Each structure stands twice: as C-alpha cells, then as structure tokens.
Amino acid sequence: MSPSNLLLASLSPSDLAALEPRLKPASLQQMQTLYEAGDPISTVYFPTGAIISLVVALSTGEIVEAAMVGRDGVVGASSALDGKISLSRAIVQLSGPSLTCDVGVLKTLAMQSQSLLSLLIRHEQALYAQAQQSTACMASHHTDARFCRWMLRARDLSGSDTLNFTQEFLAEMLGVGRTHVTLVAHTLQAAGIIKYTRGKIHILDLEALREAACECYDTVNSNYRALLGGQY
Incomplete structure (x- = not known):
C-alpha cells in the first residue's frame, strides 16, 4: 500500500511498516456522521480522498465548522493520546476513500514509538490551531x-x-x-x-x-x- 494520506506518507519507514498492515480501506459518504460529541472513539480515520468536518452543534440546531481534515491529517487520533471521547461532531463533508485503524492498535503503536507519538501530538496541535483560527475568522472576517x-x-x-x-x-x-x-x-x-x-x-x-x-x-x-x- 502506498499511502496517499500525507500524514501517513510523512511517517518514518519503521512506523509506516508497523502501521500499514493494520490499516483498512473504507468508503465515506457525504453527510455521514462518524462521531457525535461525547461519543467514545473506536475508529481512527486517515482520509485519502474524503474530507471530514469537525463541527460544533448548538442547542438551536445550528452547526458551525471548527476544522476541516482531509488527506493532510487524521480524525480521531486524540483517542490514541487518551482523549477517549470525541469533543465535536465529525461529519463527512465530501465523499471519498479513507483508511481506518482501530484506536487500540494505534495507541499501542504510538506507545511503542516516540516518533509516531510525537507526530500525533503535533497533528493535534495543528488541528487545535486550525480551530482557533476558525474562531478568529468568524469573528473578524x-x-x-x-x-x-x-x-x-x-x-x-x-x-x-x-x-x-x-x-x-x-x-x-x-x-x-x-x-x-x-x-x-x-x-x-x-x-x-x-x-x-x-x-x-x-x-x-x-x-x-x-x-x-x-x-x-x-x-x-x-x-x-x-x-x-x-x-x-
């Protein structure tokens, strides 16, 4: 498998060799909800063509996008860092393929590899920064x-x-x-x-x-x- 997900492609050869056999292909459909806020996370998604939006739902029924993830990242990786539950709704914005991994498998591999753990932490930081930027964008632009x-x-x-x-x-x-x-x-x-x-x-x-x-x-x-x- 040659990953078209950029995050996977950035892994070290040893990390990729350990993770690659555990990845499974999935086809994601537009408007499909992967998690609701508060749901336990059991599956991690590495989009290869699909785009996933992380949104916040309000009591009025309105939803607002906090971040957008596609072939540059991963959705649900916080669960491998003991996040355990989803803090937002993850909804498929654009249909397409993705690679998936069981959260327990990813957590085990991350605990065994400092480089993989570091990459997942940096990804969550980038995702958090994107959410912060979205907040500033809505308020100012x-x-x-x-x-x-x-x-x-x-x-x-x-x-x-x-x-x-x-x-x-x-x-x-x-x-x-x-x-x-x-x-x-x-x-x-x-x-x-x-x-x-x-x-x-x-x-x-x-x-x-x-x-x-x-x-x-x-x-x-x-x-x-x-x-x-x-x-x-």
Whole structure:
C-alpha cells in the first residue's frame, strides 16, 4: 500500500511498516456522521480522498465548522493520546476513500514509538490551531473572504477544482444564512472566479480566489507545512 494520506506518507519507514498492515480501506459518504460529541472513539480515520468536518452543534440546531481534515491529517487520533471521547461532531463533508485503524492498535503503536507519538501530538496541535483560527475568522472576517478561504482549503484537500456542495451545506459550515452564501456565490460567478450550478461549484480562476480569501487560509497551511514538512 502506498499511502496517499500525507500524514501517513510523512511517517518514518519503521512506523509506516508497523502501521500499514493494520490499516483498512473504507468508503465515506457525504453527510455521514462518524462521531457525535461525547461519543467514545473506536475508529481512527486517515482520509485519502474524503474530507471530514469537525463541527460544533448548538442547542438551536445550528452547526458551525471548527476544522476541516482531509488527506493532510487524521480524525480521531486524540483517542490514541487518551482523549477517549470525541469533543465535536465529525461529519463527512465530501465523499471519498479513507483508511481506518482501530484506536487500540494505534495507541499501542504510538506507545511503542516516540516518533509516531510525537507526530500525533503535533497533528493535534495543528488541528487545535486550525480551530482557533476558525474562531478568529468568524469573528473578524467578512463572509466573502471566509467563503473563498473555505473553498480553497476544500480544493486543496480534494485535489479537484470541482466541488460538490449545496449552498445550504456551505451556509451551515460557515455559520451564516443561505442568502449570504447565495450573494457571495453570485458575486464570484459574475467576476468569473467560480461557476455555480445546483450542488456543484467549479473554480475557474484560482489566483483570483486566493487573492479574495482571508489570511486564515495561509495561516492554516503554514501550520500543516510545519507539521508535515515537504509532504504538504
């Protein structure tokens, strides 16, 4: 198996050799809930094509995305560090393949390898930093810049300029009303940056999208580059 997950690809040869036989392929479906907040974690996910959102659900029924994980990371690794339960809902944002591992197996291997343990800790730090950045982004940046930042990260993790997202889903992830997302999508489409058809967004001008995104996109990327080095 040649891992297309960048975190796995960054493992030392010995760590990868120990973990690789324990990995199992899985197909994740859009809107599939992997964990609810408070659920015990039994399976760890290393996405290879799917994208997973970690979201916070409010009593009003609204949900807000705290972090996005794809082929650059892992979901549920905190359980191998004695986290035991999920602190947020993990929902599949974009369908695709993933590799999975039993949490007990990953914990055992991490306790036997300082390098693997260190990598998992650094990943959780990067994930925490991403959640902090998302909080600052929601408080300080306009919806249009946040929309562009979100689209760029989804593009990076999917490896495609075509993304299957409804406006309702985007509004939920950004924590805004659908009318805000509709307005931003129309503005970007009029500028020739994206093309939006029902449930599908095509990125037409990547450079313009980057210029329109807020600084949070580069900040999150910097954190993951520090984690994965040349792999990211």
